[in-house]
Amino acid sequence: MRRILVVGGGYAGFYTAWRLEKKLRRGEAEVVVVDPRPYMTYQPFLPEVVAGSVEARHAAVSLRRNLRHTKLVAGMVTGISHADKSVTIRPAQGPEYTMTYDVIAVTAGAVTRTFAVPGVAERAIGMKHVEEAVAIRDRLFTAFDEAAGLEPGPRRRKLLTVTFVGGGFSGVEGFAELLSLARALLKKYPELSESDLAFHLVEASGRILPEVSDKPGAWVVKLLEKRGAVVHLNTTMQSADDGHVVLSDGTEFDSELIVWTAGNAATRLLRNHTDLPHNERGLVQVRADLRIGTDTEVIQDAWAAGDDAAVPDLASPTKGAYTVPNAQNAVRQGKRLAKNLLRSLRGKEPKNYVHHSLGVIATLGLGTGIFQYRGIVIKGLLAWLMHRGYHVLAVPTWDRKMRVLAIWLVAFFYGRDIVSLASVQSPREAFATEAKEATLTATRQG
Known part of the structure; x- marks a missing residue:
């Protein structure tokens, strides 16, 4: 089977893999998702998690529970070499290793944009x-x-x-x-x-x-x-x-x-550790049909969507505009990417992504x-x-x-729950304190 490697399990990556699972024929392709987190964050709920109006786990969608026919790899892609169709993966435990693929879908998302501000x-x-x-x-x-x-x-x-x-x-x-x-x-x-x-x-x-x-x-x-x-x-x-x-x-x-x-910024992976083309902001250069490349050149078997992709906005009256990096576009691009991957596997031409804002x-x-x-x-x-x-x-x-x-x-x-669980961030502190006290007491008595 051909291996479709999805880099990132956020909005675009999750919906790409989810749709592929439903539409792929038996034995047609293997889908692999690589992400360091075991869930997709539903980011529009984060402000309500902050306010206590939504429970934290309810803003997270389990990858393993919902992608039942997808191979999930807990790790971070630290390098992409499309020339030999391989990626370098840093797992949660153990040394880095390489994985090969036939088709890659880069949906790594973006990181928070920061500046060198002291403190x-x-x-x-x-x-x-x-x-x-x-x-x-x-x-x-x-x-x-x-x-x-x-x-x-x-x-x-x-x-x-x-x-x-x-x-x-x-x-x-x-x-x-x-x-x-x-x-x-x-x-x-x-x-x-x-x-x-x-x-x-x-x-x-x-x-x-x-x-x-x-x-x-x-x-x-x-x-x-x-x-x-x-x-x-x-x-x-x-x-x-x-x-x-x-x-x-x-x-x-x-x-x-x-x-x-x-705001958002491109990941270090896309800025420094890939041979895939990207623009001055570090975003992967993508055609309107979500294939990586330009109007005149296509990188075969390479696709991208979501916040890490510079996708032309065909619905915008402004020439040269790119789609806004938000949830609406990431979800719909993921769905379109899955459909286009299927069309490509079956010898059909992919369709352009066009979305008019709701x-x-x-x-x-x-x-x-x-x-x-x-x-x-x-x-x-x-x-x-x-x-x-x-x-x-x-x-x-x-x-x-x-x-x-x-x-x-x-x-x-x-009303909202107002219980603080800040101690969850250091769960061993109370036990460790008591254990140290017990050790000191035993030492003094001995």
């Missing part, structure tokens, strides 16, 4: 994976618990100061949801008040939410400011050493929690959202309900749909 590597946390969303939520809960036992002052102020860098959809949704959660938590902490909270959103451009038009974007800024947040536009972070934030507009403050959501929608905290489709803008509760309705339908598998609906139903009657 960011040591203090900040991203919001691209489930683990990060859980850590953000737990750090806020822990900060509230610690601040409640302190007198008003610099230390308490720092604990309750949150900074988000990046005003795209991921940053604004996460920021708004965490702000909504923090304001709700004040009801459970009579020792604290709204004046103790400080939320800062830092955006390098002159506006947030670039996918919506100017007026809806300005409305979101006013909404956040009305809730007590400070939005710094045309501003960058200069440093964050030891949590002391210095901004380019001259603002300085101490912040315990710094979340970095300043609009953009964002959650802005419990009960508030914004939706825009061309000139139609919907704000408030209706947009929030539309957001939840769309994403519960879009998340793959009925298992996840039912679990998410159940959590939302319980929260409607009993």
Whole structure:
């Protein structure tokens, strides 16, 4: 059988393999997915994981449970040599090894774009994976618990100061949801008040939410400011050493929690460790039919889709535009890639990827959202309900749909769960402390 190697198990990779499983004939091809994580993250749910409105596991779709006829390799592809059709894989355990393939589908996704800002590597946390969303939520809960036992002052102020860098959809949704959660938590902490909270959103451009038009974007800024947040536009972070934030507009403050959501960048694999063609941003150069190459040259048996691919946007009126790296495109490109792979295997010509946007929608905290489709803008509760309705339908598998609906139903009657499980990040600490104490006691008695 021919081997189809899918690099990455995110949106595009998962849907490519999922569709291939359903449509491949017996013995027609073997599908292999290589990814260091055993699940696909449903990223639109991460802001609600941050806010405690969705359980962490419900935002993760198990690869092994749903890709039953696909060979799954737990590891990271560190090099692609298409000249000899092989990849280098770094497994979770053991030395690196090579794997050959007949056809490759590069769906490695993107990484968070970072800059050499002092203190960011040591203090900040991203919001691209489930683990990060859980850590953000737990750090806020822990900060509230610690601040409640302190007198008003610099230390308490720092604990309750949150900074988000990046005003795209991921940053604004996460920021708004965490702000909504923090304001709700004040009801459970009579020792604290709204004046103790400080939320800062830092955006390098002159506006947030670039996918919506100017007026809806300005409305979101006013909404956040009305809730007590400070939005710094045309501003960058200069440093964050030891949590002391210095901004380019001259603002300085101490912040315990710094979340970095300043856009996407190509992975190091695609920038430095492949002979496949890529553009100046490091993205794989892709034709409209998702084959790697250009209008005049095709790289045989090489395909790409998702956030790591520069896919021409045939639905855009702007010549030379590429598809936006979002969930809508990644899912649909994955489905089209699977169909085109099947067409290619069976001697047919692949079809171009064309997708007309269904609009953009964002959650802005419990009960508030914004939706825009061309000139139609919907704000408030209706947009929030539309957001939840769309994403519960879009998340793959009925298992996840039912679990998410159940959590939302319980929260409607009993509210969000506010238990912090920050100790999960160091589960042996309590046991290790007791074991050391026991050893010291035994030594003294001996």
